[in-house]
Amino acid sequence: MLFQLWDHPRPAESVFRRDGQVVVTSHRLAKTVLTDATRFSAGNALDAITSLTPATMRALARHRFRLPPTMANNATDSHPHLRELVGEAFHPGKVNSLRPWLTDLVRQQLVSVRSRLDAGEVVDLDAHVSAEIPLLALGRLLGVPSDATAEVKQFSRAALEMFWGRPDEERQLQLASVVGPYHARLREHIRTSTGTMGRVRDQHSEDTATAALFFLLVAGQETTAQFLTLLLHRLLTDRDLLTEVEPTQAGAIVEEGLRLFPSIVSWRRVARVDTQLEGFAINAGESVLVWLAAAGRDPAIVDKPEEFVAGQRGSRKHLAFGAGAHRCLGSQLTRLESEVVIAQAVPVLRECELVQAPSSPDNLSFRMPGPMLVRKRAHVNTGPSPQL
16 A cells, blocks of 8 residues: 655556555546546545454444445435535635634734744644644534644544554554544534534434534544645745745645645545556456545646746646545635635744654555644844734
């Protein structure tokens, strides 16, 4: 299995077989797999990469843990209606209405960060910027639990390791002790939910609504938080880019970041039938790994695939949000959050230097970078702090 794909160079082959699965790297073929539901099913998207042991399954069952087909893993006829229900919360008008509130929130976070930097502290931007903002924004849109950020992050990262990592049995049981109880809390929340999640419960089932909330709470905030840390790190480590970039370029910076540093580097499909891609034979039932990060660096879509060039031709053609019927519902929210953070953070980043770069644990699909420690650069004249 191809773990930690972010450390692998982009292969020359557009499609090949490795470790028991077909790997697709070209932008064109990746998009084909993601959009062709007749030949490729999303049913395996949330299957555990490392089989969960009977002991782990029992530990989860004690908390009534279930993940029926809901969103990313739903290849049934229920998907269009579920997507429509959940999509109401991510309507462009609702997302855009968050901009003033989000701008104030980011400014407040950065005022706190700058104050701590001025006091000589080392600050974790992953914890104090990236992790906080997406969770609070998701809470406003969906009415989901947005309690202690550290607790939610512990749960979401445990889930990502359990399903997309390769934990042994002892580690699986440790992860289940986090994921199981939190899943039970989500079920309790669903029972009294109104709004979007209440409608999912009433029109489908409690299990379905709980599973949908489980996925949304992980995918709807953790992936954005991861991307923010990756992009902030990229800006901070390229002093020329950071010096030249203007906050008004935030949108173009975000798109180029999504192309080069997607927080989800790969995603899975399973072949429904015997088929082929560019003459490469694929058997029914085979797992197909879509290497999203490699597709974003395809020379066929950008002039400078390995360079960070904000606004270059093809920059927005990345597949960081997937494609087709399962394209990420929160793509507009991620873009908004990221643009606001970058526009507000650039002046603060110019005052910082890196103390500890974020590192990513072993995983097939998710980067999960952190922590990212910074301090104030010596001999920097900061001027007045941002005004709220």
